[in-house]
Amino acid sequence: MSDEIVAISGLTKRFAGVVAVDSLSFTARKGEILGLVGPDGAGKTTTLRILAGILPADTGSALVAGQDVLREPEAVKSRISYMPQQFGLYEDLTVTENIRFYADIFEVTRTVRQQREAQLLEASGMSRFRDRLAGQLSGGMKRKLGIACALIHTPQLLLLDEPTTGVDPVSRRELWSILYSLVFEGVTVLVSTAYLDEAERCHRLLLMHQGSRLFFGTPTDLKSKLPGGALSIISSNPQALQMATAGEQGVLRVTAMGDELHVVVDDPDRRLDQLRERFDSTGISFGDMRRIPASVEDVFVYVVSNQQTQQAREQ
């Protein structure tokens, strides 16, 4: 397809015997948010660094806008922007001074810069803080400034490494709304996150675990991977409910939360009745009990456990 901005095929990277990225393949289209989702150590950062042209791969190919990143990393650098977890902001420069510094590095002309700077400050809600020193911004504000700096040369592809880690939920939502506004302008965004709940905000997902691809597709497709669904049972003592639920037929996984039991089952409607009868007959009290949509985390745990069982069988 011609609107493919990123095409990765068979990408592998080893560090001293450890396979950080293991024959990874995926694509990203113009104007989509692709989420690289997985826990720490899944290979997300390595993948982004290879795409940014700052880390060579061992084998495989990586194309950005049709150009080969592995052979000609310099050729793609004007089209992309990479924001690592520790983005280089100058703490003793103000917000606008930081933006101007990056504009100069990327050789943005003065007229373009002035217009773009105003637009980026406005979109990130930072116009009021333009003269504040970067060192005096909160964590969330620093990330937003980082994104503004990374966007000053209007890249086609934005690579963001865990932009929301350590950022509180209010700033996290603001960051996501900035990403959505970029997508409306046709920018492609690759964003890594260790928060599985953020996966649902992406158009497509690359679910990673130990360097390998577990899943690639839309969040809706991902959820269809889970046979059955999830139940929520409100209770003042979810641990007691957990013990009564764990051995029941059709129950795949039970998690006791603070005041809720989260149960993944093979057949939600049938198991709902079965569990209700079981609790009634044993005299365990429970509150509201209903079917809920499965979460990305439910599917992740299901797919990883399946894979581990399969590996154990093969050995």
Next chain:
Amino acid sequence: MNRAPSIVVDKLMKRFDTFTAVKQVSFQIHAGEIFGLLGPNGSGKSTIIRMLCGLLTPSSGSATVVGFDIARHAEEVREHIGYMSQKFSLYNDLTALENLQFFAGLFGVKGSALDERIAWALKMAGLAGSERLLTGELSGGWKQRLALGSAVLHRPQVLFLDEPTAGVDPLSRGHFWELIHQMSREGVTILVTTHYMDEAEYCNRLALINQGLIVAMGTPTEIKHLAIKGTLWLVECNPLGRALAVVKQAPGVIDASVFGAALHVSVDASRQPLTELPTFLASHEVRVDRIELISPSLEDAFVSLTGDRTFSDESAQ
């Protein structure tokens, strides 16, 4: 569950020069309860924890931890508490066993209790047989359970957890919380500070804190229902950009934001969005493919209860 309060906080206040970090906060935590202090960066969570650990003196107000006054009996308080943070507690260039021995020494665990507690911690962490591995080489889940083991070697009655599972994979996280639930069943009181919603969901009760004040307190379910004005709807529509631009003018719409390929729209409870929203959007040439009622998440509640004040917080710094 034992219902006696294990931590009592009464009008606790802490001022640094002209800045009031904690403003007259009061709450009680029962023995065996898992209680979460949930708030954005800079909301006052850490200041409260430091006062409860006896590391900071309150400007006014009082608090007791397992019956000891934090201002007058800070030493006794420290003997009865454990503290664990995902980030800071372990030495990466020591082995798992050496880390445990170090913390045992620090907490004065001696004699036959020493061997017994270290063996217990290794078993709990799943590290029995691997105790000679360097801590820096352990995976996130193992490290985290080792940190937990180190924090509770001296059998504290109260355990403070500071963002204990940030970044750990979901399988290990589930295992970790089972261990915490087990301690809570044995009567250990657990106070968690976090701004991660997935950690907050594991708490029996939560206090939402913003700018040094408690803005809501209750079970996770209570807080979700308390915070959301109106009802929350998932709207799949096309084109999304135009929909977002116009939907806030639709009848009864309180707020709207993009969520993946759809919108989340909160609507005044008295309205009929099932019919009203598609009609309104159609008049702006937006086609609605699907609309359904969804449950608010803890994050929705958090944003709704703290969101309005974040910017004033920024400018006050």
